Amino acid sequence: MTLRKLIGILWLDSVVMVVFSIIFIVPFVFIVLTAAKSQSESALLEFTLPEKFLLKENIKEVIEFRDRRVLLALKNSTILTIGSVALIVIIGSFLGFVIQRRANRLASIVSTLLLIGLIVPPAVVPTIYLLQKIGLYKTLISLVLIEVAIQLPFATLIFRTFVASIPREIDEAAIIDGANPFQLFAHIIFPLLRPASVTVAVISAVFIYNDFTLPLYFLPGEDNVTAQLTLYSFRSQFNTQWNLLFANVIIITIPPLIMYIFFQRQIVAGLTAGSVKG
């Protein structure tokens, strides 16, 4: 293949590559470059290579900052994310199963209610009031339950669609073989829902980990700081220390990037689900 031919085939790719690099890659490179600079150099906000590559030192400094506050935040975010996701998958699959299999009046009422939850933002102040009444305000467990309530409509939708693809004959066969409804669900249905469970788990994990609004309202104070909140408060504390601010950005962005590398297919499938009428 001659060079000319190769250029003919690849020119469009090259154009797209250049445009995409400027629009989508430059901001990420800027983050890494700034995070690797010294304080005075980073203050210039220039898009240049650092004189000395200090990424490791800066990340270490952010971690040590205020009794390793970032590590506490990552721990809290991990508990929050894993706890919520586990509940969402179990409870969401319950709902998707029963709504799809018993298509009666109750099922359609519950579906409508969940639809409201899908589009309407949560009423935050009344929730705080309620949490104070039951003594759960400012606790991680309360935020877990709120995130579950908010992600449940989406999860139920995915599970319900997936349950529809499992033939009812399987249910009947299991019941004839002597399984009770919960054994049927636990041993037959839930294992078959695995692809849907993975999709729901990965997507809710990314959403909950990245969520900023709800922790801002429901977890004020230092003890229950989450990953996104550190970034928000560091911004005022590190006012002139751009290198540390962006080192912090890198630290808290690593978990979703890892998720993306391993679960790209499921994430894309879940986020585009429902776009094609099926």
Added chain:
Amino acid sequence: MYSNWFYMPGLIIFTVFFLVPTALAFYFSLTRWTLFDSTYIGLDNYKEFFDDPQLKSGLQNTIIYAVLTSGLKVIISLPLAMLLTFGVRLRTFFRSIIFLPVLISAVAVGITFATLMQPSTGLINEALEYWGLPQPNWLGDPDLAIYSVVIVDVWKGVGIATLIFIAGISSIPLDYFDAAKLEGETWIKFRHVILPLSRNATFTVILLSFIGGLRTFDLIWTMTRGGPGFASDVLTSVVYKQYQAGFYGLSSAGNVVLLVLIMILVYPMTRIFNRLELEL
């Protein structure tokens, strides 16, 4: 065989942590409320909402934001989806890149772009200066701030919209393209096959980004905090500011206004879209 017990955990959590607070918001929006006690004051909070210039501009900005972000996402991502389906060879690679911002938290994106958009030293204006172009004060100019955040919102969300369109285009039966191929032109393929047949995907993109736009908070709050002044305030940032100031009744009224706004705008949209929906 399908026990109603399966409803129990979900319904309890959803009711206690979503439905009840939402219902309470309606009641408390009619009160002056300190969380400890509340006095009924009728529709005063709502009157204030539509009289106070700050709150009113928050309402307008919310609609501007939702319309612009959803419109721009459709306009940009449909051609982009075609490009990434038919045009280029490195499809998977480009798709991964464009999807990357979707995964990054809005706070991280907001902080990064607030830095890039700094008026004198920021990278964007440095580049504009290099090319001899005017250098706007992206986030500091009250007339411009909300639009600057809109641009960043589109940057972050265009990946999802594009992938939805790609899924839509991929579901078009191949015979349609074969028929269009006879005509030869890419334009014909676009105008007479892809545009009409990816209608469902278009509806999804509009609906998702419109609802997302009405509910936006993270980006606005990390980039401008509704400022300068209250030039880029949206309903959710007004709700947060009133909450911080201790005006809980007014804050709840903001919640109800947002809820009603979403209902009256989104419900007719879904009705119309459902009627126009295409069976492939």
